[in-house]
Amino acid sequence: MRGFRPFLVKELREVARTWRIWVLPSIVLFFALSGPLLAKVMPEILRSMSSEQLGGAVIQLPEPTWRDAYAQWVKNLTQIVTFALLIMLGGTVASEVRSGTAVMVLTKPVSRTAFVLAKAAANALLVAVTTLIGAACTWGVTLAVFGEAPLRPLAEPTAVWLAFAALVVALMTLTSVLVPSPSGAAGLGVGIYAAMTILALWGWAVEHTPAGLLGAPGALLAGERPPLAWPLATTAAAAVVALAAATLVFSRREL
Amino acid sequence: MASESAIELRSVTKRFGDVVALDAVDLEVPAGRIFGFLGPNGAGKTTTIRLLTGLARPTSGTVQVLGCEVPDGAADALARVGYLPDVPAFYDWMTGEEYLLFVASLFALPERTARERAAVLLEAAGLAGVRTRIGGYSRGMKQRLGIAQALMNAPDLLILDEPTSALDPIGRKEVLDMIVALKGKATVFFSTHILADAERVCDEVAILDRGRVLAQAAVDELRSRAGAKVALEVAGDAEAVERVVAAAPWCRTATRSGARIEVQASDLAAAQREVPAILAGAGAGLVRFETVEPTLEEVFVELVGKAS
Incomplete structure (x- = not known):
């Protein structure tokens, strides 16, 4: 993997010095910080609505807890942040090929495998660090707002989502190699995600495939023990296959 | 290396x-x-x-x-x-x-x-x-x-x-x-x-x-493969000189513009030898005899032109 390290360093510097540092971290941190506050004030907002506005209905809501704050975090991770990843990572390889910067790099002693894997590694690192910082923020704000914030109910769903996010990074690396336009690659990624959500309606798929990880964070937060061994193993395998396919296809591609 | x-x-x-x-x-x-x-x-x-x-x-x-x-x-x-x-x-x-x-x-x-x-x-x-x-x-x-x-x-x-x-x-x-x-x-x-x-x-x-x-x-x-170009300026019947020059075995092309004749020669030495005799035969005088080395552009145009 000639050239992996210097190219990874360039990728990380690019994250720090371009729009990439603002998009994902901004989204994650916004929801991480606002989620617990929203969980706290939402029942009061609803209660403050007059019964006339609600057609005479009276709303009975339980007092919010740390669990509601964590539920906001998990919901945002599995929906909004996942979609942001799909859109953002569409240009992983495609944008460099399209702009011509890939040609400048790949005519130096840098293997195409190193080029693809360094990009995937930088994206995975960005997602992991951002998510961990976001989770820490959610934990801190939840503790401040609710006076109680157990670690395990937050850590388990976040870890499971991170495993799913690693698959998203690998799949988006592949789609970005397969489709020459960043928006086209993002569209293909959204299509694959939609197919997985449909697959998640099938019990066997939930127990044995990465589709099982879609609902697992919510289930873990609710105190359930969803099947995780097979979904995690197949997710890891699918990520490796996607990255291997991406490097193979890119190595044979004429630029 | x-x-x-x-x-x-x-x-x-x-x-x-x-x-x-x-x-x-x-x-x-x-x-x-x-x-x-x-x-x-x-x-x-x-x-x-x-x-x-x-x-x-x-x-x-x-x-x-x-x-x-x-x-x-x-x-x-x-x-x-x-x-x-x-x-x-x-x-x-x-x-x-x-x-x-x-x-x-x-x-x-x-x-x-x-x-x-x-x-x-x-x-x-x-x-x-x-x-x-x-x-x-x-x-x-x-x-x-x-x-x-x-x-x-x-x-x-x-x-x-x-x-x-x-x-x-x-x-x-x-x-x-x-x-x-x-x-x-x-x-x-x-x-x-x-x-x-x-x-x-x-x-x-x-x-x-x-x-x-x-x-x-x-x-x-x-x-040198392209051959040399010779520019002649003639006093007298330039048209007759052009006809004779064009028929010479060393002449690839000859083009006349008034008293000036441009000749693409495959053998420059032969051209230098024979041109005075041709002029004398046609009763014309020589005002100028100039050899011009072809430019790369002329070689290029000739080669690409031939190919197409």
């Missing part, structure tokens, strides 16, 4: 579907030369360069760069190659110096060497002290940075695709001077359709048209 030939193409064909971009091309670039790769737009110059740099694969035939088979051995070859594409693209968020240091890291150069070389090359490119990010560079600045990055690894072979096409006359002169300065230190292979540039700096050229190499030779040899 390990190999006597810096570049060797043997029966290289490249097809894109039904389109034949390169048709059984044979090309040999001796090490240490400044080699011009000439051809009109669409001749296949950039396709050839993409094969040399491992960006594309030949449909058939073999490509060797610095003794390494390409694309399979491209990584070893590319460690000793500098390359500038026709439109270089950079990371806009970097400064020129940062880009050169990034390139140095790809070649695994020691940091001190990298910094020293970057400083020298930025100075040579007229970019020393420029703190603007590359995104704010003009096209000419990008072209000069492109040349600087191609030299970061002190290459044995420098491949330049139309290096002067985006530059103003002063920038063009600087680039050509730089190419000349590399003579004896590296092989320079550069494609161009600006024939005056090739004529000025190249030891040897190949002329490509529609995917075929029409000629490969030293510039002087190509000119």
Whole structure:
């Protein structure tokens, strides 16, 4: 993997010095910080609505807890942040090929495998660090707002989502190699995600495939023990296959 | 340099579907030369360069760069190659110096060497002290940075695709001077359709048209192959002189404009010998006899014109 390290360093510097540092971290941190506050004030907002506005209905809501704050975090991770990843990572390889910067790099002693894997590694690192910082923020704000914030109910769903996010990074690396336009690659990624959500309606798929990880964070937060061994193993395998396919296809591609 | 030939193409064909971009091309670039790769737009110059740099694969035939088979051995070859594409693209968020240091890291150069070389090359490119990010560079600045990055690894072979096409006359002169300065230190292979540039700096050229190499030779040899041009100015019956000259075995073409006759001669010595006799026979006097060496442009136009 000639050239992996210097190219990874360039990728990380690019994250720090371009729009990439603002998009994902901004989204994650916004929801991480606002989620617990929203969980706290939402029942009061609803209660403050007059019964006339609600057609005479009276709303009975339980007092919010740390669990509601964590539920906001998990919901945002599995929906909004996942979609942001799909859109953002569409240009992983495609944008460099399209702009011509890939040609400048790949005519130096840098293997195409190193080029693809360094990009995937930088994206995975960005997602992991951002998510961990976001989770820490959610934990801190939840503790401040609710006076109680157990670690395990937050850590388990976040870890499971991170495993799913690693698959998203690998799949988006592949789609970005397969489709020459960043928006086209993002569209293909959204299509694959939609197919997985449909697959998640099938019990066997939930127990044995990465589709099982879609609902697992919510289930873990609710105190359930969803099947995780097979979904995690197949997710890891699918990520490796996607990255291997991406490097193979890119190595044979004429630029 | 390990190999006597810096570049060797043997029966290289490249097809894109039904389109034949390169048709059984044979090309040999001796090490240490400044080699011009000439051809009109669409001749296949950039396709050839993409094969040399491992960006594309030949449909058939073999490509060797610095003794390494390409694309399979491209990584070893590319460690000793500098390359500038026709439109270089950079990371806009970097400064020129940062880009050169990034390139140095790809070649695994020691940091001190990298910094020293970057400083020298930025100075040579007229970019020393420029703190603007590359995104704010003009096209000419990008072209000069492109040349600087191609030299970061002190290459044995420098491949330049139309290096002067985006530059103003002063920038063009600087680039050509730089190419000349590399003579004896590296092989320079550069494609161009600006024939005056090739004529000025190249030891040897190949002329490509529609995917075929029409000629490969030293510039002087190509000119002599094309034959000499003789310009006559006649006092008297120029029309009669033109008729006799046109019938001479050494005359390829003869064109008259008033008293002036231009003759393309395949054998200059024979023309010099026989023209006075022809003039005397026609009862005409000689005002001027001038031999004009054909330019590379004339050779190019003749070869490409014949091919089409």
